[in-house]
Amino acid sequence: MTERRPTPDGVSAAAGRLTGHVTPTPLLPAKWRGRRFLIKAECLQQGGSFKLRGAMNRLLRLSEEERRRGVVAFSSGNHAQGVAIAANRLGIEAVIVMPADAPAVKREATAAAGASIVLYDRHRESREEIAARLAAERGSVLVPSFDDVDVIEGQGSVGIEIREQLGGAPDKVVVPCGGGGLSAGIALALPEAEIQIVEPAGWDDMARSLDLGRIVPVGDDPPDTRCDALQTKLVSPLTFEVLRAGGGRGMSVSESDVEEAMMFAMRHLRLVLEPGGAVALAAALTGAVGELTERSVVVVSGGNVDPLLYAGMLSRAGR
Amino acid sequence: MTERRPTPDGVSAAAGRLTGHVTPTPLLPAKWRGRRFLIKAECLQQGGSFKLRGAMNRLLRLSEEERRRGVVAFSSGNHAQGVAIAANRLGIEAVIVMPADAPAVKREATAAAGASIVLYDRHRESREEIAARLAAERGSVLVPSFDDVDVIEGQGSVGIEIREQLGGAPDKVVVPCGGGGLSAGIALALPEAEIQIVEPAGWDDMARSLDLGRIVPVGDDPPDTRCDALQTKLVSPLTFEVLRAGGGRGMSVSESDVEEAMMFAMRHLRLVLEPGGAVALAAALTGAVGELTERSVVVVSGGNVDPLLYAGMLSRAGR
Numbered sequence: 001m002t003e004r005r006p007t008p009d010g011v012s013a014a015a016g017r018l019t020g021h022v023t024p025t026p027l028l029p030a031k032w033r034g035r036r037f038l039i040k041a042e043c044l045q046q047g048g049s050f051k052l053r054g055a056m057n058r059l060l061r062l063s064e065e066e067r068r069r070g071v072v073a074f075s076s077g078n079h080a081q082g083v084a085i086a087a088n089r090l091g092i093e094a095v096i097v098m099p100a101d102a103p104a105v106k107r108e109a110t111a112a113a114g115a116s117i118v119l120y121d122r123h124r125e126s127r128e129e130i131a132a133r134l135a136a137e138r139g140s141v142l143v144p145s146f147d148d149v150d151v152i153e154g155q156g157s158v159g160i161e162i163r164e165q166l167g168g169a170p171d172k173v174v175v176p177c178g179g180g181g182l183s184a185g186i187a188l189a190l191p192e193a194e195i196q197i198v199e200p201a202g203w204d205d206m207a208r209s210l211d212l213g214r215i216v217p218v219g220d221d222p223p224d225t226r227c228d229a230l231q232t233k234l235v236s237p238l239t240f241e242v243l244r245a246g247g248g249r250g251m252s253v254s255e256s257d258v259e260e261a262m263m264f265a266m267r268h269l270r271l272v273l274e275p276g277g278a279v280a281l282a283a284a285l286t287g288a289v290g291e292l293t294e295r296s297v298v299v300v301s302g303g304n305v306d307p308l309l310y311a312g313m314l315s316r317a318g319r
Numbered sequence: 320m321t322e323r324r325p326t327p328d329g330v331s332a333a334a335g336r337l338t339g340h341v342t343p344t345p346l347l348p349a350k351w352r353g354r355r356f357l358i359k360a361e362c363l364q365q366g367g368s369f370k371l372r373g374a375m376n377r378l379l380r381l382s383e384e385e386r387r388r389g390v391v392a393f394s395s396g397n398h399a400q401g402v403a404i405a406a407n408r409l410g411i412e413a414v415i416v417m418p419a420d421a422p423a424v425k426r427e428a429t430a431a432a433g434a435s436i437v438l439y440d441r442h443r444e445s446r447e448e449i450a451a452r453l454a455a456e457r458g459s460v461l462v463p464s465f466d467d468v469d470v471i472e473g474q475g476s477v478g479i480e481i482r483e484q485l486g487g488a489p490d491k492v493v494v495p496c497g498g499g500g501l502s503a504g505i506a507l508a509l510p511e512a513e514i515q516i517v518e519p520a521g522w523d524d525m526a527r528s529l530d531l532g533r534i535v536p537v538g539d540d541p542p543d544t545r546c547d548a549l550q551t552k553l554v555s556p557l558t559f560e561v562l563r564a565g566g567g568r569g570m571s572v573s574e575s576d577v578e579e580a581m582m583f584a585m586r587h588l589r590l591v592l593e594p595g596g597a598v599a600l601a602a603a604l605t606g607a608v609g610e611l612t613e614r615s616v617v618v619v620s621g622g623n624v625d626p627l628l629y630a631g632m633l634s635r636a637g638r
Contacts, residue, residue: 270622
């Protein structure tokens with residue numbers, strides 16, 4: 001039996017399946033140093049990030065029997081909220097394994113959506129093992145944050161929406177990348193577009209993997225980053241293969257580039273972005289992405305930022 | 320000759336005229352204490368408020384000759400940006416009369432859109448007189464911020480969009496009110512809906528006027544408010560009559576209610592709101608608006624807030 005792989009048709013089907021279950025997010029015009037481009041504001045998705053799309057698509061495909069046994073997921077926060085909201089909406093029990101140092105806003109919102117939370121020590125324990133054990137004990141389906149065909153195809157509905165809103169394919173899409181679920185889904189939805197993925201400096205394993213033509217992990221001692229949503233140490237063959245086949249290429253941005261992008265979004269777009277959600281915009285503002293046109297789309301993928309961290313950035317920027 | 324008045328047909332025509340000139344803004348689901356309702360995120364409009372709609376509608380109706388002579392407007396900031404952006408887009412010169420103490424973000428953005436700015440002292444000079452003199456000198460058309468049929472009908476396109484997005488009329492619309500242009504426009508677009516207008520405490524002249532059945536001004540010594548966008552001391556017969564005929568009623572909210580609404584929007588909607596843009600949401604969160612359903616719409620009308628003011632609120636809220 002051949003392993004199922006994410007496909008353009010699967011993404012189209014996911015987009016149809018998700019209608020009414022996710023919020024269509026706007027395509028907003030932006031301008032910076034005379035260059036005009038478009039922002040896909042996925043931070044306005046329910047749960048504050050695109051993650052509801054993939055989680056909901058996965059959960060909508062569960063059998064009745066699977067729904068009864070509940071789901072388990074592990075996540076630093078955004079996928080946690082996506083799964084929690086989707087499960088709550090469909091009347092499915094959800095247990096989420098989260099690092100003890102995940103932003104409080106993300107833990108609180110996940111709990112508020114009705115999920116049970118199991119915390120673990122990110123430095124000493126393996127969330128994969130904890131989640132696998134919980135799933136086995138409960139007979140639950142494990143919902144991965146990116147290494148899953150249905151999750152990737154669900155995230156790709158962002159690309160289908162972009163095509164509808166633009167009345168055609170964009171010339172370029174710049175996307176934040178953690179495990180690559182969002183970027184791979186969009187690449188499948190928009191094969192005509194150039195796909196550029198952006199990661200935090202020192203966490204650019206997808207960019208390096210695409211350069212090398214094979215998957216390499218993040219280095220042994222990656223730098224601290226405020227992009228908690230993108231701290232993925234190893235991408236998946238599923239996402240990597242889609243991006244590689246589509247000619248995707250990657251780049252990285254500094255923490256200060258990210259902070260500037262968050263402030264740009266606050267002042268000029270009136271959008272609250274979290275650091276990980278702002279990396280593609282950061283690359284657009286530094287010019288690292290090259291030419292941008294009125295048919296180029298920069299995805300801002302999440303907005304779950306700690307209010308005090310945000311206040312500190314605003315104070316520095318306003319001085 | 321009968322004076323022209325804003326009409327439902329005029330609003331529909333304006334919505335058609337504005338297609339491609341303004342950004343369709345999303346209708347986002349919100350939940351508070353178990354109540355679900357919808358947010359019309361007009362802070363995502365170009366220029367950071369709904370004001371582009373009315374300004375653009377007015378400017379699109381100028382003759383070639385009028386376009387050549389330019390336009391003049393007075394505004395504390397949001398209408399200024401709306402006129403500046405619309406004029407720039409249509410190749411029309413714009414002079415904007417702004418109070419010297421208008422938020423720096425609004426002055427800068429107005430200038431960045433290419434308008435000339437004339438500052439005046441809000442406590443000693445009359446902006447109406449300054450603007451009228453400038454318009455007379457230059458032979459320019461004055462674009463009022465709310466006392467104008469085309470401006471009101473343009474703002475009403477928000478209501479047409481809501482109807483399209485909902486697939487029908489909402490049961491209730493809660494709207495911030497300064498001069499009443501936005502709320503009157505929406506009332507014309509959505510005659511089936513209950514319209515509730517919200518003003519800052521001590522600035523609730525429209526609410527009192529609707530109660531009394533005749534226009535009364537703001538009291539002599541109104542309190543300080545951070546809702547600079549809503550500091551209108553006297554509404555217009557044009558807007559008042561529409562709201563009165565539609566059975567609109569009003570209420571007011573405190574400065575602390577407004578601050579809480581801004582923080583709610585930051586955390587749960589990932590939207591940056593300015594104080595004046597958050598008053599309707601504030602009334603929704605306090606419960607003052609009464610019942611809200613999944614077909615009730617709360618308009619958040621602007622997001623041009625000073626970053627340091629915003630940082631201060633976030634710091635207080637995060638403590």
